[in-house]
Amino acid sequence: MKIRPLGEHEHPFEHGVILLGDHADTVEAEAWPIHLDAIRHEELDAVAGDFDIVIPADHLTKAPLLKAGTRAAYLVHELDALERLRVLEEAGELKGPILFAPTPVARLELHRLARPTLKAARPIPLGKALETVDIAEEKGGPGICASLKQTILGKKALYELGEGAALDFGVVDEDDWRKP
Secondary structure (H helix, E strand, O other): OOEEEEEOOOOOOOOOEEEEEOOOHHHHHOOOOOOOOOEEEEOHHHHHOOOEEEOOOOOOOOOOOOOOOOOOEEEEOHHHHHHHHHHHHHOOOOOOOOOEEOOOHHHHHHHHHHEEEEEEEEEEEEOEEHHHHHHEEEEEEOOOHHHHHHHHOOEEEEOOOOOOOOOOOOEEEOOOOOOO
8 A cells, every 4th residue: 555645735635534643654554454545744733724624523423414615524533433434435425534543552453454463274183283384374363473483383283273273372382391
């Protein structure tokens, strides 16, 4: 996903999602599994000056009635609110862009959803030593981070695992304690 900063002399989008954040957010947000149309490296007060009204929309369930010509933006902080507003936008009910200023919890969830994790590539019987062909990657899964793949190679499965089961240190033998 490519996010472009909104230019100095560029008008705000009529529709779409604008991330409110600093320069570090531009790099961070590249990995997030959501679509963003632009990023604004300004405080909310400065961004609000581009609109007639900024509507706090974390709990908005239907589009408000606005006077014709009103330049409105919708401010959300949580992922569920962002998704709810996107549904309204896709239905053509929302007039104006969504300003996304994620909370630390929303940021953490976005990082989790973007993180490559490990899962079973095929059924793995109890006691089998894990090989490369037994391990697959997925984004945002409950397994351990994919960067730890070398750590679990050769470890034995403590349980019978189905295809797609999360691989973590609770399902593989960390130390072979059965050796005398």
